[in-house]
Amino acid sequence: MSLHATKHSAHQNKADQVVIGFFTDQIKNQHTEQLNDDIKKQINERFNNKDFTGQSGQQVTLYHDNGQQVVLVGLGKNDDFTATALYDTTHKVVTAAAGSRCQSVALYLNINDYKNIDPEQATKLVALAASHAAYRYEDTKSFKDDNIHHLARIEVATNKDNAEAFRLAAGIAKGINTTRHLGNYPPNLCTPKYLAKFATDIAHEHDNCDIDVLTKKQMKDMGMGALLAVAQGSHNKPRMIVLSYHGTEKNKDPIALVGKGITFDTGGISLKPGANMDEMKYDMCGAASVIGAFVAAVELQLPINLKVFVPAVENMPDGKAYRPGDVITSYSGQTIEVLNTDAEGRMILCDTLTYAQEFKPEVIVDLATLTGACVVALGHNAAAVMTKTEGMADEFKQAGEQIHDRVWELPLWDEYQKQLDTSFADMKNIGGVPAGTITAGCFLSRFTKDQKWAHIDIAGVAWKDKKEGATGRPVAMLTQYLINKSQA
Numbered sequence: 001m002s003l004h005a006t007k008h009s010a011h012q013n014k015a016d017q018v019v020i021g022f023f024t025d026q027i028k029n030q031h032t033e034q035l036n037d038d039i040k041k042q043i044n045e046r047f048n049n050k051d052f053t054g055q056s057g058q059q060v061t062l063y064h065d066n067g068q069q070v071v072l073v074g075l076g077k078n079d080d081f082t083a084t085a086l087y088d089t090t091h092k093v094v095t096a097a098a099g100s101r102c103q104s105v106a107l108y109l110n111i112n113d114y115k116n117i118d119p120e121q122a123t124k125l126v127a128l129a130a131s132h133a134a135y136r137y138e139d140t141k142s143f144k145d146d147n148i149h150h151l152a153r154i155e156v157a158t159n160k161d162n163a164e165a166f167r168l169a170a171g172i173a174k175g176i177n178t179t180r181h182l183g184n185y186p187p188n189l190c191t192p193k194y195l196a197k198f199a200t201d202i203a204h205e206h207d208n209c210d211i212d213v214l215t216k217k218q219m220k221d222m223g224m225g226a227l228l229a230v231a232q233g234s235h236n237k238p239r240m241i242v243l244s245y246h247g248t249e250k251n252k253d254p255i256a257l258v259g260k261g262i263t264f265d266t267g268g269i270s271l272k273p274g275a276n277m278d279e280m281k282y283d284m285c286g287a288a289s290v291i292g293a294f295v296a297a298v299e300l301q302l303p304i305n306l307k308v309f310v311p312a313v314e315n316m317p318d319g320k321a322y323r324p325g326d327v328i329t330s331y332s333g334q335t336i337e338v339l340n341t342d343a344e345g346r347m348i349l350c351d352t353l354t355y356a357q358e359f360k361p362e363v364i365v366d367l368a369t370l371t372g373a374c375v376v377a378l379g380h381n382a383a384a385v386m387t388k389t390e391g392m393a394d395e396f397k398q399a400g401e402q403i404h405d406r407v408w409e410l411p412l413w414d415e416y417q418k419q420l421d422t423s424f425a426d427m428k429n430i431g432g433v434p435a436g437t438i439t440a441g442c443f444l445s446r447f448t449k450d451q452k453w454a455h456i457d458i459a460g461v462a463w464k465d466k467k468e469g470a471t472g473r474p475v476a477m478l479t480q481y482l483i484n485k486s487q488a
Contacts, residue, residue, distance in 0.1 A: 001134040003127060003173055005166045006106055006155040010070075011035050015106035015155055017069040019093050023078045023112075024054040031108050032072075039070055046072075056085070059093070069102070078115050083125055083404045086110075086117060090129035097151055098134050104153040105130075111157045120165035123156065125404055127169035128176070128476060130154045135177055137184045137469060168300060172403070172479045175296030176472035182288035183463060183470025187264035187281040192312035195261060195284070196239040199291060199310065203243055206298055214240035219351075226330040227311050227351040230344040233268060233321025234314035240352070241287075241310040243294050247303050247486075254305035255485060256361035257294070257478070258352050260345045260368035261287030261312035268315045268341030269323050283345070285462035285470060286368040287312065292475040293482065300479075302486045309356050311348040315341070327425045331355060332447055337425035345370045346429060346440055350447045363392070363452040366444065367478070368459075373436030375460040382408045383461050383474050386441035387454035396454065396477065399484055405477035407456065416442050 010018050010031040020031045032043055042062045046052040052060045058074030073093055075081055090109055097105045110119070110126040117125070134151055158166045182190060182198070196213045203211035216237045219228055224240075231238035241261075244254075262283040266272060272280065287310040294308045322328070326338045331351040338347075345368050356364050374384050385396045385407045393409040400406040419431030419439045427446060431439025441455045461473040 001151055002153055003131055003170050004153060004155045005158040005163060007158060009034050010108050013106040015104040016102040017071055017097055017105045019071045019073060019105060019107050019109060021073050021075045021109045021112055022054040023075050025077055026054060081114060081116060083117055083121060086122060087125045087129045087404060090126045091133045094130045094133035098149050101150055103150050106155040108157045119162045123162040123165040124169040127156045127166055128173055131173035135180060139185060168483060171296045171300040172476050174299050175292035175479055176475045178295045179288040179292030179475050180470045180472045183282055183285045190263055191236045192239040192263055195287060195310060195312045196241050199241045199243050202295060208246045209298060210244050212242045224331045224351040225328050226336060226347040227313065229322040229328045230315050230347050231313045233318035234316040236314045238313040241312060243308040245294060245298055245306040247301060248305055252305050253360055253362040254307045256307045256356045256364040257290040258309045258349060258356055258364060258366035259287035259290035260349055261310045262345060263312060263314050265315045266317055268321050268344060269317050270340045270342040271317055272342060282463040282470060283369050286458060289367050289475050293478040296479040297482055302482055304482060304486045307359055307361065309352050311352045313348050315344045335425040337422045337428040339428050340430050343429045346443045349444055353444060353447045357451050365454050367456045369462050370457045371437045371440050371459055374457040377437055378408055378460055380460045382406045384408060384410045384437055384457040385454055386410050386412045388412050388445060389452045392454050396481055399480040400477040403476040403480040405474050407477060410438050412441050412445055
């Protein structure tokens with residue numbers, strides 16, 4: 001599927017299906033007014049017969065003589081219509097189109113006089129929802145002839161006021177699809193080696209990108225004890241992937257993104273229950289998200305310098321696996337008592353955060369499917385952001401509101417730090433049941449004391465159910481954050 005801007009009005013568009021939104025309290029619609037007399041007659045008949053009134057959830061399909069479809073979509077009252085409603089409405093319409101025989105769809109849902117949504121946000125939401133709805137995982141699955149997606153082209157209405165918004169959304173959509181592919185790819189194929197090869201191919205496709213991949217031996221020589229402790233139970237060797245994008249002057253400090261890349265997480269010796277363990281292929285969605293954001297930034301040629309760090313590791317039970325009770329020396333020199341080998345994400349992240357600081361970044365942002373406690377706290381609607389850098393959480397909250405991919409701040413008060421105290425090391429790797437998401441953030445904060453840094457726990461948003469799989473969140477928010485930084 002390809003995503004395109006169209007400047008054609010609804011009556012000029014040649015797509016198989018033209019989609020127009022209509023409010024219940026809308027006297028005239030700029031798009032339907034331009035349609036030919038036959039379609040306008042059909043519309044009037046539908047309204048007169050109360051077959052279509054613009055109520056939320058209503059949908060009616062009208063037909064030109066040439067077979068082209070005009071789909072009217074009810075939006076309800078303008079006063080009540082929200083960004084969530086626009087995203088969901090677009091998603092439903094495109095999902096239906098993808099399951100039909102349509103090969104092309106033109107969306108005019110974003111060109112409306114919304115009271116609660118500005119034109120730029122409306123265009124971004126329609127484009128992102130359409131791309132998301134048209135995506136289907138097909139890498140390792142065969143489909144019967146009657147279950148093939150025919151939708152090849154989606155057009156979004158643009159004009160001088162929203163053309164730039166569409167360009168940004170199209171770049172973000174490419175990053176999201178990259179992330180969804182990586183997240184959904186099975187763990188026997190999406191190994192640390194595969195992630196390194198995937199990232200290498202991205203870097204080699206662009207002149208202003210490069211990549212460095214550290215091997216197990218290199219990391220051992222450097223002293224990345226926490227990361228290697230997690231990796232030592234797996235036959236698949238770990239990798240440290242460092243992607244670089246040079247979008248502005250060399251002397252400008254880079255923004256660093258760190259993504260947890262546990263390509264499969266059994267829990268190690270602290271073995272997870274068997275039910276739903278297959279979903280632990282998604283434990284590398286932090287890595288997938290930062291790679292997706294990198295793809296979006298490169299696609300948009302943002303005027304920033306960007307470094308993406310991916311510690312790619314498998315956490316497996318084995319005779320060589322690390323154990324509860326072990327004391328590990330991290331790359332920073334701080335020692336960690338392991339009480340639970342299933343708290344492995346913070347182990348690989350702490351060494352990576354220490355390493356990332358050697359490149360003197362302006363700011364570091366790490367993303368990780370880190371704690372089940374985050375799902376308990378915020379559900380599946382918002383990711384959690386934690387930071388000790390004043391004002392930084394607000395930057396992510398603003399970006400999330402702009403692109404409708406929201407985050408919420410949790411505190412990193414010093415009072416929580418004592419839950420990590422132990423008699424046998426500088427810290428333990430879990431803080432107990434209370435405030436589990438926060439104490440995980442506190443653990444990481446001990447490795448970023450003099451650095452502008454934020455931690456984003458994406459455990460509740462990175463994947464959905466077994467049918468949809470990886471959502472691609474929070475690539476939209478993260479890329480919007482990078483866009484905002486590039487414009488500051």
